[in-house]
Amino acid sequence: MKTGSHHDSSIEQRLHGLRQRLTPQRLLIVSVLEENDAHITAEAIYERVREQYPYVNLSTIYRTLEWLKKLGLVTETDMGEGSVCYHWAEKGRHHHLVCQKCGRVVDMDESLPCSLKEALLQRYGFDVDLSHLAFFGRCESCQSQSD
Amino acid sequence: MKTGSHHDSSIEQRLHGLRQRLTPQRLLIVSVLEENDAHITAEAIYERVREQYPYVNLSTIYRTLEWLKKLGLVTETDMGEGSVCYHWAEKGRHHHLVCQKCGRVVDMDESLPCSLKEALLQRYGFDVDLSHLAFFGRCESCQSQSD
DNA sequence: TTCGCAGATGCAAATAGTTGCAGATAGCCC
DNA sequence: GGGCTATCTGCAACTATTTGCATCTGCGAA
Structure with a gap:
């Protein structure tokens, strides 16, 4: 074809x-x-x-x-x-914050991961491939609640 | 038993x-x-x-x-x-940088991830659970080489 | 246009990890 | 010490993903 x-x-x-x-x-x-x-x-x-x-x-x-x-x-x-x-990949680079309590996904742009990337290059000489990260934790609404 | x-x-x-x-x-x-x-x-x-x-x-x-x-x-x-x-978990919290070229693993302490965590809390109100991260990329020795 | 071959594909088997269910049991309460 | 039950465990089946192998094919060269 x-x-x-x-x-x-x-x-x-x-x-x-x-x-x-x-x-x-x-x-x-x-x-x-x-x-x-x-x-x-x-x-x-x-x-x-x-x-x-x-x-x-x-x-x-x-x-x-x-x-x-x-x-x-x-x-x-x-x-x-x-x-x-x-x-x-061309549809925009971004990352995610995934709430382990309610499952909500917050999108995060590249600026903070880029800061981390630069800091790691400086400190360890390591060039991180920041492709598409997901960090797990708790969103604003779920932080006051216990497990 | x-x-x-x-x-x-x-x-x-x-x-x-x-x-x-x-x-x-x-x-x-x-x-x-x-x-x-x-x-x-x-x-x-x-x-x-x-x-x-x-x-x-x-x-x-x-x-x-x-x-x-x-x-x-x-x-x-x-x-x-x-x-x-x-x-x-009590054996010390740390993270890893894994070279995708040579496989070398560089240990990373918590300070940089902690900075990211604080920045994410400030910016997004999201409390990241930094348990044990691994970032992939290239170590110092492998950066000059192409794929 | 045809041919040859390096690499893609389909298939089936394998791997790492998860889940439903029935039976076993840790441990609390009497 | 014994009974009861909520939860753990073993087993087998399942899921998401990877891999070995034989066959097919995209495409560059002649």
């Missing part, structure tokens, strides 16, 4: 430029991720891809997500919900 | 004081963790406990680790090695 040149997206061109193979499965997985504003699980991507490509295998989804992660095109976050979440 | 009173450790007394059940399995798991200075996986704890309690089940190990985590007696860290690591 080779898309016509007039359908080629910029991501296809970029991947082609990086000498990466573009299989039908990969193109579909990438488009599901690009179209998805929220985080998405591997299982949900699998369901979406199967709509157009019924014989795709779940292990291919996982392998492709790993490949995209390695290329820096996707970020992966464990929100503590039992499955890891994925997010198209 | 009830330990004699002269064998009761302070942790047994504390757990008893918290109205927590002390089963033979739990006592053994706790002692393996207390004796272990480094991080340890669930599987390794299982092997150690089986030496003295052959019929213990791996699901009991996982359940007990979850219970100890909830009590704040153990911390859990994913060092990216395929299994989560556990550490007796």
Whole structure:
């Protein structure tokens, strides 16, 4: 299933430029991720891809997500919900604060993690890859309550 | 298998004081963790406990680790090695910087994460539970090298 | 346009961790 | 010391994810 040149997206061109193979499965997985504003699980991507490509295998989804992660095109976050979440990296870098009491998720921008990153580079010479962090704890409403 | 009173450790007394059940399995798991200075996986704890309690089940190990985590007696860290690591919480709080290139692990004390924690409390009103963090990236030696 | 091959995929098995259920038991109360 | 019960445990099944292997295929080179 080779898309016509007039359908080629910029991501296809970029991947082609990086000498990466573009299989039908990969193109579909990438488009599901690009179209998805929220985080998405591997299982949900699998369901979406199967709509157009019924014989795709779940292990291919996982392998492709790993490949995209390695290329820096996707970020992966464990929100503590039992499955890891994925997010198209260009849809904005941010992080999360997950309340362990009520489950509320507060988004956090990059400024504080960037400060930490710079401090770690200074102190330890270590260059942290701040892809997509999730910190667990208690939100404002749940702090006064005990367990 | 009830330990004699002269064998009761302070942790047994504390757990008893918290109205927590002390089963033979739990006592053994706790002692393996207390004796272990480094991080340890669930599987390794299982092997150690089986030496003295052959019929213990791996699901009991996982359940007990979850219970100890909830009590704040153990911390859990994913060092990216395929299994989560556990550490007796009183053996010192620290965090890790894991190099994705060479695998080297740099220990980090609490001061920088504490700064982040305070900043998050100020900015978002969110009280982060800094139990045992692991940040991934590149160490000093591996930064100049490409993938 | 065809060919060859490095790498992708599907399949099934494996791994780390979780869960439902029935039976066992720690420990409190009498 | 014995009884009772809430909770723990072992077992087997399950889930999310990874991996080995054989076959397929994207795509660059001729």
